[in-house]
Amino acid sequence: MELLRREEAVAHHLRGEDGRNEADFSDVANYTASDEVLEGLEETALAEIRQIQAALERVEAGSYGFCTSCGAPISPGRLEALPSAPLCLACASRVAP
Ligand SMILES: [Zn+2]
Numbered sequence: 001m002e003l004l005r006r007e008e009a010v011a012h013h014l015r016g017e018d019g020r021n022e023a024d025f026s027d028v029a030n031y032t033a034s035d036e037v038l039e040g041l042e043e044t045a046l047a048e049i050r051q052i053q054a055a056l057e058r059v060e061a062g063s064y065g066f067c068t069s070c071g072a073p074i075s076p077g078r079l080e081a082l083p084s085a086p087l088c089l090a091c092a093s094r095v096a097p
């Protein structure tokens with residue numbers, strides 16, 4: 001359950017419950033503002049964090065591990081590779097560009 005603990009830590013951090021969330025994020029923003037490559041990485045990181053947050057909401061709702069599209073269980077191997085995966089492999093390959 002190491003990954004879940006990490007996700008909880010990220011969510012905890014995002015909610016600012018540790019009291020230094022805002023400072024951290026503005027530091028990151030200042031650091032990356034002048035560098036397009038790092039900005040791109042930051043966007044990727046934020047998208048990942050949003051996925052993790054959505055996954056945490058599903059953990060709380062008891063629907064974690066089930067596809068948000070068709071409701072089928074997501075395979076353990078897929079969850080291991082992508083713990084925040086919202087879709088089963090079949091649905092993910094349907095919506096993937
Ligand atoms: Zn599905």
